Amino acid sequence: MRLNRIYQNQPLLINSIVALDKSASIHLSKVLRIAIDSRIELFNGNGHRYQAEIVSIERNQVSARVLSEHSVNNESPLNIHLFQAVSRGDKMDLTVQKSVELGVKEFTPIISERCGVKLDQKRWQKKLEHWQKVIISACEQSGRDVVPVINPVLNWDEAIKKINNCFFLDPHTNITLADIKKPNLQQKIQLWIGPEGGFSDSEVAEIESSGTTPVSLGPRILRTETAALATVSALNTLWGDFIQTNTKKS
Template sequence: MPRFHCPVLLAPGLELDLPDGAARHVQVLRMQPGETVTLFGSDAAGGPAGEFEATILRMGRSDVRVRVGAHTPADREAPRTVHLLAGITAGDRMDWLVEKATELGAASITPLLAERSVLRLKGERADKKRAHWQAVAVAACEQCGRNRVPPVPAAQELAAWVQAHGPAPTATPTDTGTPGAAPLRLLLSLGDGTVPLAQALQAAPAQAPVVFLSGPEGGLSPAEEACARAAGFVPVTLGPRVLRAETAPLAALAAITLA
C-alpha cells in the first residue's frame, strides 16, 4: 500500500486533501476512489505516533481527497537514538547520505559547514538546500516504513553547534526520578587516540543516545577536531580502511542501529 507523509493532526473520520507531492504520486499510480493509502506524520503535529489507513474519496485534476480511517501504532524506530552531524559533501552525495541515514534510523541529520566542505551555503540557497534535504528524508521514510521523519535543521558550523549544546552533558533524572543516560558523543577520526566504535559503545549504557560526528571529504580540520574533542566527543575508528565521507557515517549508523 502506498505510504505518504501528511504533517497534520490526523484522526479517524477526518477528510482532507493530500499534500501536492502525495496527490501527484497517487495520480501517477492511477489509483481510484475506494482504494486505500497509508498516511503518517501526525505525531509531529501533536497527534498519536504511528500510521493511519485512508480511503480515496475523489480524484481531481491536481488534488486528491481522502478520509482517514483506522490508526495503527506502528513503531519502526531504531532501539538506540542516533543524531548524525555530517560534514556537507559535494554534488549529490549529500542527498544520498541523507536518504540512507534516514533509512538506517537516524533521529536527526544536521549538515555541518566544515572548513573542507566544497559546497558553501548561505542565505536563500541555504534555505532551499535545507528544504530539499528535508524532502529527501520524507521520501525515504515513505519508502522504508518509518513513521517519524528525522528533522534536517539549517546547516551550521561545528563551533556554533558546540556553543548551542555546550560541553558533554552528564546523566540527568528521568520522569521516574532515576538517572537517565547522558548522550554519548562520538567523533569519526583518523587521528591519534581513537578507539574502536564497538568499544566506545560498550562503555556507555545500552539506552544512551548517541551524537555521531563525521566530516566531509578530507575530514575535519585539525581545529575542528580539537573543538570536537574539547566538547566531549570521543574519537572512534571503524577499522583499518579509509571510507569515503558519505560511506563512513552510514557504516557507523548501521553498526549502531542494526546491532
C-alpha cells in the first residue's frame, strides 16, 4: 500500500520526533483522519524519503517519529529549465504541476510582450508562493524527492540575458526536435514557451540572434499549456525518461 507523502521544510533525522507544519497536520487529521501508529512518508527536498509513524494527534498538530531513510533516484536524466511566459487563470498552475510530474527541474516565469497577466510586485510574490505550493503538491503526488526550483518572475529584458543552450517553440519553422543534434545531457537545457498568442516577431528575432534554433511541434498551433507539456514529453522520448524506460523493458 502506498503511504501518504508529506513535504516538510525541516531536518528529518532517524528516531527524532518531528512536529508537522499546520497545513500537513490539518490535512492528515481532519481530511484523511489518520490514526496514531499510522505510517506516512516524509521528504524535505534533499533527495531522500523518510518513513515515519504518527505518535500524537492534537487539534491542529500532528507529530511523527522518523523510522528510516531511503534514497530512490527517480529524477529525469534531463536537466530541463522551463522559461514559461505567464498564462492566465489556472493554465499556469496546470503547466507547473504537470511539468513537475514530467521531470522539469527549474522554472522561470517570464513576462513577454503578449503576456496578458500584469501584476504589481506584491501580487507577483503571492503568485510565486502559490506556484511553490503547486510544485510541492506535485512532488508529493508523483513521488519526487527533489523539489524543483521556482525563480522570481522576469521581464523580457531580464529573461533574454539568461538564454543559453535553449530550445524555443516557433510554429512557423520547419525544424523539428528530430532534426536537432542530441544536446549535452550534463548541461541544463532551457525550454522557452511563449504566452497565448506566442512570442512577438521582435522577440523571436531577439532569441534567434542569440544563436538559438527555433523548433516546431507540427502543423497545428498548440495552446501555451499544451506546448510546454508536449515539448517536455518529446524531449523525454528522444533523450530522457521515456526512452530509458522502454530500453529497460526490451
